[in-house]
Amino acid sequence: MSSKDSDATKFKTCIYGCNTQIFWNADYNEYWEAYTRKKHICPNRGNYGNKPTSTSSNTSYPYRKGRDSILSKPKMDNSFELLQGSIKEVQKQYEVLLDIIRNHNGKVHGSQRDKDVKTGMLDIIIYYEVPEGQREEVKRIFEFARKRSNIVT
Numbered sequence: 001m002s003s004k005d006s007d008a009t010k011f012k013t014c015i016y017g018c019n020t021q022i023f024w025n026a027d028y029n030e031y032w033e034a035y036t037r038k039k040h041i042c043p044n045r046g047n048y049g050n051k052p053t054s055t056s057s058n059t060s061y062p063y064r065k066g067r068d069s070i071l072s073k074p075k076m077d078n079s080f081e082l083l084q085g086s087i088k089e090v091q092k093q094y095e096v097l098l099d100i101i102r103n104h105n106g107k108v109h110g111s112q113r114d115k116d117v118k119t120g121m122l123d124i125i126i127y128y129e130v131p132e133g134q135r136e137e138v139k140r141i142f143e144f145a146r147k148r149s150n151i152v153t
């Protein structure tokens with residue numbers, strides 16, 4: 001038996017379907033290519049290898065942890081709105097604003113009021129907080145509601 005024959009018997013086609021003749025190189029503990037005599041880095045195997053190993057428990061943990069912390073303790077953005085007008089107008093604006101803040105799971109911190117003694121008009125600043133990222137939407141909806149219901153002076 002020549003050495004060439006014994007080589008031929010240990011060649012096989014790569015099982016990952018790349019059609020390369022390979023053999024097991026026991027010295028390096030890896031598959032080598034029959035013709036290049038170099039380590040076979042299979043283009044197909046890389047694609048197969050990544051997905052099954054990443055379904056282990058370590059991928060679901062960070063996701064669950066992040067989700068839990070959002071549910072239990074949302075980050076809040078502080079903001080305020082200046083309401084102006086007669087007592088009746090300001091009251092109307094305040095009710096609309098309060099509804100919008102509540103609908104966005106926010107809450108009012110407090111207010112600061114001022115009254116123009118000459119005109120009797122009120123200036124009230126409403127301080128509130130809404131979950132992070134909701135501030136712009138609250139402001140937009142409030143502006144829209146103010147214009148639509150004509151409650152701005």
Ligand SMILES: [Zn+2]
Nearest residue numbers: 014016018042
């Ligand atoms: Zn291969």
